[in-house]
Amino acid sequence: MEEELVIKENELEALKPEELVELKFEYQELAEKIENILQNS
Amino acid sequence: MNKNMEELEAIDKEYKTYLLEKQKLEKCRKAVTQYDRKIQIANNNITIYQMEKNNAILKGDKAAEKAAQNKIDGEKKNIEILKNSLLKIQSIIVNNQNKIDSQIQKVSNNPEVKKAVDAAISKKVVRKNQRLLQENAQLNMIKKLIETHSGVKKQIVGMKNAEVNIKKLNDDKSKLDPAKDAAQIAQIDKDIKDAQIKYDKNKKIIMDIANKDNLQLEEKYLDEFIEGNFKINKGTGEYNIEASLNNKIKGNQKSIDNNDKILSNINGRDIKTKLQDDNQTMEVEVNERSQNLPAVAKPKWWQFAKRFKNWRENRKNPKIPDVYNKTGYEKDITANVNNDFKNSLKYDIVKDYTKQREEELYKNIKKPAKEQDDGERK
Structure with a gap:
């Protein structure tokens, strides 16, 4: 399951800059959520 | 292949990659939500078993005390396993973030693209900071209510217990077969309804107190706080509301500070986002900077x-x-x-x-x- 979550090498090349920015922020939100969960556990 | 078809193939390739990346992101999100949910249920079980243990101690029932302690230890082990799984997802997310950043860096070698990327990032960061500042202002209102009204903490615990109970009941319901377990499902539906009534009743008490104190607390922020992960006191096994609030406020402030650093780097001077007027000024500034840049819209x-x-x-x-x-x-x-x-x-x-x-x-x-x-x- 974990394998299918990983972004592969060169996979992002087809994306436009604004799509990359969108993804960057969505992942950032998730990373912050995990940090909060781990901090409280 | 003619030029028309080449063009369509390029659009399709980008579309497929975009869908693929969105799917990966959604799978990560789903995994995080599931682990969060399981940890919250385990934490809630600890608070229940702790009460069982306290009752056993009061009655002097050693066997019941030991049984409750075993259940607490079991849940603690369960939480450690869930935390390890979450750490694995965290490392994948960090890895993915690095790959995205490195691709952004790569495309930003073109000065025109860099301007567009900076404008897109600035807009996102300003909006996000505005949202986080607003959320912290609301969380501080909840904090103030807890400090000035001793009963509010009890209402929050009541809301949290009801909320986790609804999660647990929905999990149980999803494992049942409607054709075979109709009676059990009906009972669970009734229990969910009862838990929701308990949740709403506690929320109404808090909102009424906030109104009396002239605090502009919005229900959705209270709901979001309750839905989040709560810290448990190691010794007593009870929810630590203050620490949960402080962790959330601190986490938000850390994000705000990081975002300010990003904005400062883009603008070439120190920027500190503040709620209301100062932030509105900044939004205007960012919009002005973006006026002559290539259009950046949401990729939907x-x-x-x-x-x-x-x-x-x-x-x-x-x-x-x-x-x-x-x-x-x-x-x-x-x-x-x-x-x-x-x-x-x-x-x-x-x-x-x-x-x-x-x-x-x-x-x-x-x-x-x-x-x-x-x-x-x-």
Whole structure:
């Protein structure tokens, strides 16, 4: 399951800059959520 | 392959990659939500078993005390396993973030693209900071209510217990078979309804107190706080509301500070986001900076659909140079257009677009019929 979550090498090349920015922020939100969960556990 | 088809293939490739990346992100999100949910349920179980243990101690029942302690230890082990799984997801997310950052860095070698990327990041960061500052202002109101009204903490615990109970009940319900377990499902539905009543009752008490104190607390922020992960006191096994609030506020502030650093780097001077007026000034500034830059819009499904529509329109209306024999050339164009149409059907963007158009048309056909039906009933 974990394998299918990983972004592969060169996979992002087809994306436009604004799509990359969108993804960057969505992942950032998730990373912050995990940090909060781990901090409280 | 002609130029038209090359263009469509490029749009389709980008569309497929975008969908693939979105799917990966959604899978990560789903995994995080599931682990969060399981940890919250385990934490809630600890608070229940701790109460059982306390009752056993009061009664002097050593066997019951030991049984409760064993259950607490079991849940603690369970939480450690869940935390390890979450750490694995965290490392994947960090890895993915690095790859995205490195690709952003790569495309930003072009100064025009860099300007567009900076403008997109600035807008996102300003909006996010505004949202986080607003959330912290609301969390501070909850903090103030806890400090000034001793009963509010109890209401928050009541809301949290009810909320986790609803999660647990929904999990139990999802494992049942409606054909075989109808009675059990009916009981669970009743329990969910009761837990929701308990949740709403506690929330109303808190909102009433906030109103009396002239605090502009919004229900949605209270709901979001309750839905989040709460810290448990190691010794007593009870929810630590203050620490949970402080951790959330600190986490938000850390994000705000990081975002300010990003903004400062882009603008080449120190920027500190503040709520209200100062932030509005900054938004204006960012918008001014973006005025002469390439348009950066949200990459959504309709943008791909729009690009496909443009491609289709261009394909239908090719510019015909006067030098050609008009009749013969038009014939060739028509043949190409028909071939292009046939060939285009293999692309995902075309399949999805066609499917969506069909659904829209179906909805439009159904809509007047429904309205007519409603009219007849009246």
